[in-house]
Amino acid sequence: MLEALERIQQEALQALAEAQDAEALEAWKVAHLGRKSPLMQVFPQMGSLPPEQRPLVGRRANEVRQALEAAYAERAEALRQQALQQALESERLDITLPGRRPPRGGLHPVTQTHRRIIQIFAEMGFQVVRSREVELDEYNFQLVNIPPHHPAREMQDTFYIDHGGDGEHYPVLLRTHTTAGQIHAMRAATGYTGEGPLPADPPPLRVILPGMVYRYEQITARSEIQFTQVEGLAVGRSITFSDLKGTLTDFARSMFGPTVQTRFRASYFPFTEPSAEMDVECFLCGGKGCNVCKYTGWLEILGCGEVHPTVLRNGGYDPEKYTGFAFGMGPERITMLRHHIEDIRYFWSGDLRFLEQF
Amino acid sequence: MLIPLSWLKDFVEIDVSVEELARRLTLAGLEVEAVRYVGLPMPQGPRHEFKISGLEWPADKFVVAAIHEVRPHPNADRLVLCRLDDGEQEHIVLTGAPSLLPLKGKPLAKPFKVAYAREGARLYNGHAPGWELITLKRAKIRGVVSYSMVCSEKELGISEAMDDIIYLPDDAPVGTPLADYLGDAVFDIALTPNMARNANVLGVARETAAILGKPLRKPSLDVLAEGAPIKGQAAIQITNPDLNPRFMLGLIRDVEIGPSPFWVQMRLKLAGMRPINNIVDATNYVMLETGEPLHAFDYDVLVERAGGKPPTIITRTANPGEKLTTLDGVERTLDDFTVLVCDTAGPLSIAGVMGGEESEVTENTRNVLLEAASWNFINIRRTVQRQKIASEAGYRFSRGVHPAVAEVGLRRGLELMRQWSSGTVAKGFLDAYPKPQHDPEVLLTADDIARILGIRLGLDEIADLLTRLEFACTPEGDALRVQTPPHRLDIGEGIIGKADLAEEVARLYGYDHLPTTRIADELPPQRPNPALAREERLRDALAGLGLREVITYRLTSPEWEARLYPPDARDAAPAESDYVRLVNPIAQERRVLRRSLLASMAEVVVRNSRHSPRQALFEIAPVFLPREGDLLPREPLRLALALTGPRELPHWEGADTAPMDFYDLKGVLEALAAALHLEDVAFRPATHHALHPGKCAEMLVEGEPVGVFGELHPAVAHDLDLDAAPVLLADLDAAVLLSHVPDGHALTPISPFPPVREDLAVVVDETVPAAEVEAVIRKAGGKRLVDVRLFDVYRGEQIGAGKKSLTYHLTYQDPEKTLTDKDAAKIRKRIIKALTRELKAQLRA
Secondary structure, three states, X not given: OHHHHHHHHHHHHXXXXXXXXXXXXXXXXXXXXXXXXXXXXXXXXXXXXXXXXXXXXXXXXXXXXXXXXXXXXXXXXXXXXXXXHHHHHHOOOOOOOOOOOOOOOEOOHHHHHHXXXXXXXXXXXXXXXXXXXXXXXXXXXXXXXXXXXXHHHHHOOOOEEOOOOOOOOOOEEEOOXXXXXXXXXHHHHHOOXXXXXXXXXXXXXXXXXXXXXXOOXXXXXXXXXXXEEEEEEEEEXXXXXXXXXXXXXXXXXXXHOOOOOEEEEEEEEOOEEEEXXXXXXXXXXXXXXXXXXXXXXXXXXXXXXXXXXXHXXXXXXXXXXXEEEEEEXXXXXXXXXXXXXXXXXXXXXXXXXXXXXX | OEEEHHHHOOOOOOOOOHHHHHHHHHHOOOEEEEEEXXXXXXXXXOOOOOEEEEEEOOOOOEEEEEEEEEEEEXXXXXXXXXXXXXXXXXXXXXXXXXXXXXXXXXXXXXXXXXXXXXXXXXXEOOOOOOOOEEEOOOEEEOOEEEOOEEOEHHHHOOOOOOOOEOEEOOOOOOOOEHHXXXXXXXXXXXXXXXXXXXXOHHHHHHHHHHHHOOXXXXXXXXXXXXXXXXXXXXXXXXXXXXXXOEEEEEEEEOOOOOOOOHHHHHHHHHOOOOOOOHHHHHHHHHHHHHOOOEEEEEHHXXXXXXXXXXXXXXXXXXXXXXXXXXXXXXEEEOOOOOEXXXXXXXXXXXXXXXXXXXXXXXXXXXXXEEEEEEOOHHHHHHHHHHHOOOOHHHHHHOOOOOOHHHHHHHHHHHHHHHHHHOOEEEOOOEEXXXXXXXXXXXXXXXHHHHHHHOOOOOHHHHHHHHHHOOOEEEEEOXXXXXXXXXXXXXXXXXXXXXXXXXXXXXXXXXXXXXXXXOOOOOOOOOOOOHHHHHHHHXXXXXXXXXXXXXXXXXXXXXXXXXXXXXXXXXXXOOOHHHOEEEOOOOOHHHOEEOOOOHHHHHHHHHHHOOOOOOEEEEEEEEOOEOOOOOOOOEOOEEEEEEEEOEOOOOXXXXXXXXXXXXXXXXXHHHHHHHHOOOOOEEEEEOOOOOEEEEEEEEEEEOOEEEEEEEEEOHHHHHHOOOOOOOEEEEEXXXXXXXXXXXXXXXXXXXXXXXXXXXXXXXXXXOOOOHHHHHHHHHHHHOOOEEEEEEEEEEOOHHHOOOEEEEEEEEEEOOOOOOOXXXXXXXXXXXXXXXXXXXXXXXXXX
16 A cells, blocks of 8 residues: 555655646646545545554655645646746837827926026015006006106117007007006005105015017017016115125026026116116126137026115115115026027917927 | 217217227117227227227328329239338338329329338228228239238228228328328217107217206307308298298308318218218208208209299198109108198198209209208108108107207208308398297206106206206296207106106216115005916816917917817817907918907917927916907917827836827816816817717816817818827816815815725716716715726727726725724615716726
8 A cells, every 4th residue: 555655655746846837737747636636545445444554545645635735735836937928028118119298288398498597486475476468658667757759768678558649659559568567566555555755664575477468670680579578576664786786696506506606787767776787697607708608607597676666665675775686587597598599589489399398 | 870980079078988988878869779980999808898890901001192193014014013101201102092093193282192001011901891900911913012001991991992992081190100190989878759859960979068067169150151141032931830840941152062161071981871962961961960850942943843933932731642753762751740841833842851853953053042940840750751761860850850950950951051062141140930849848846856767966066967958947946947048849748747857857967877775655455366366277287187388379360269160060160250350460371469368379289289299288378369349359378288299208218108089188187177176167069160979078177178179180280290190189278277266175184094995986867967977976985985987998809899898996985983894884875876866877897
């Protein structure tokens, strides 16, 4: 009996080595561990053995069964591994084939630049105020210290609206700058209506005025009839030109790089005094000179200044007690510098070949 | 404004380089746009802060030389050979200068001093148009060796004159480097309106002196007057002192009209003016130098017009329809506000802008009456704009010239005319000054400067800076009494004057030397801005859904917007008068503000269709709707969407490249509503002129209409050449849409109990809208019906004509227990019952 068990084990293991796939393995299991297998036939025969042999044969038979089961498990695992390897091998992709791209949307580059600018100033406590695009001459010019026939009007060629007017003066126009919103923003804060005494103790103000403005220009690679501006205005009891320099230098470093240098040049705007232009060291060449900065090392970025006393007063702030600064910049110009865009006409063209590059 | 360096040096010592001076002027607000080098050394290296042009004359290549003899050329009639001394040796130089040709072989009374370029010099080609640089090389010209040149102005880059060589003054020292003798640099300065006082050499010199901390050497105002007094030889009558605050006259007799001195002509040319004769040149020279435009009349013409009597000069506004022929030969009809300088016989010139033809100085003029006046700048500005005259005088007077400058100009003008024309100046002037200019006095404290600039300066420091610009500063307690000098019109009174003076202090102190600080002032109250926040969410959501933001022109034409109407329905399009219209459009197609975003969107789609087959676009922008009885239009914020082209771009493993249709756009709107957490979104059939009547819907949020969308009307599409694929457009009121965006929304708890999913197919009449079926299902399904998804619509024989089968995935779930089969069956039964009852639906097996 014991010899028979030895044989059974021998033959089974031999057969197992020949099983090359899951099917053969299953057949082997039926043949060698199934109910009708020679091994399983041994157990019912145990009763016919002499009692003293029974424990011995019984133990041995169980040992053989465990051995075969272990061998089966091992073989099965080996075959699974083998099959997995084959599968992995055969499923190898050409990963250089193009992927399935979902359509990609995106924001207009000018929107993106606006957001960056607005976010930087938001961190400094400036909040966005928007105002209308069709404006009264009063708000666009007169209240910001540009009376009729002021030479500064020539700096800004204006589209006038056909609504009233005598052929020389027109009361309604397309705003030429976001400065038109300064009076609205100040009056909203002070409650001043333009008449009567100035409010006694109006709150300070820090606002950002973004939006579309219009100029009477020919449309060329360098000039447009509509473009956006972002204007800033801070009014308080002690807001100085030095604060202006500091705030705008902080802005320039957030916007263009932590080490860029700024330069302030004296300039002129009717609504600020003193007035300045801020240049930023060319962020493309680091000031060494390149074709973007026209080899000057500097880029003109914005105009700024201390708010003119007349403008403060028109907004409801007593210029004897309050000071402030204002600044304005062109997001398209900044976008053009950043991305080496040579033609301003791309912006409003809606051309997907342009927009999809953002 | 062109300012030659040599001229500046008449009035201020300059010990910095050309580039450094340009930089300092620019920082102080006199923006140097370009520097033109006329002989002086040019900066080297790739970086230069200013646009530069011009030609450098190296000392070893360009020198002053003398021509001692002009010999004929052996083989050419139109060329001569000059025997020339360049200070080192004699040369034979070949030239075709026409002024030398008649002198061939004749003895010269005196040597000619000329500008000589040696072999190897680089200069401009004097015989070719444009500015072509050439190098002088040794060559044989008609058998004679040539290697150097006697130069014309063009060859040296002084002016465009190339028809003759330059003759230098007789005292020009032979052998001197030309750059030392004649070299210059010209600053092109862009002046802002507040810098009008500096539209002249003296003004820029004053700024230069202040910046560099040097004294200003003003020109002498002495006049050698030896003639009979002017009094009685002419008279002045001002009728409107507001328009003509001051008018002065001087008289010079027995002038000899001729060319101006060499140096004067050089400076005029470098400053961009053409020399005419000594009298005209003197008026221009004084204008360029002092900023006071002068006008020279032929005195004898005026006497003749006055019938032989001393003329009376009258200034007055023009009479209705009055005409005058100006120096440029144009006969002009004048406006009633235009001020004229007249005599008793009629108008002589347009005041401050341009002289008349009749009384101008000619070759035959003997006696000159010289006008120096002051005009209301606003009135001159109106005149210049109306008459469209671009004159140097008009440029200055329309920006404002201080009346005190009139006297400076008149004295300088008379004296220079005397020196250059040998005339005799009449003693005294006539001076009518009915409206003296008030020069503001400002009481300025150190606190004022600190308050505005953020820097504390001592009064003495402030006084020092302002005094450099000729402000008179007198200490008065803890303040300075600052008197505006009599050449400035840009300083205000009181608090405005303080701001004006703060700028002057800052400019001279140096903007770059002021501190850089952070705002220490109180932070204003910070408030949310929900309108902006929602608009930005809308942008992000649309970009996230695969749409590209566009920003288009707000200006359009009624005709273009009318093209969004089918051709046979354009009568219904808004009329011109329904638009906000421009008075002065740049083009007919941009003459009104748009009423709708759709036409702008269509414009972009048409343009893109040439190269981009698939387009998915949106724009958020205002439109402009005039309001009855209001100067200002409404500017409601709109949202437009456009889709066209294949749903997916082709892919190597296959893609859904079918053209996008109505449901793609509707899907975007549904997804947008979900992204914005809009509640109660519904759609109903609608019509819109631009859209296909059967493929057009209105979107409602919480019962409020927010806009329409659908497929572009085929007739409109055909007209726009957009037939290739359906174009889907949406036109929504962004403000209304965003008003329904909740600030926050409550979460539905996630049930831990398993859902039951089943399908339900029902057959209904074709006319029953799918939304109605879903509404009935949802209502009947109750709270436990958590999802309804239509996944099949079938029409066919099996279900009969006029019917459609709709198949839904239904999901039932309870937040508090596991649903049993019985529970699910109950819900299903309720749904079927409701569908049968309300829509006569049949269950499809």
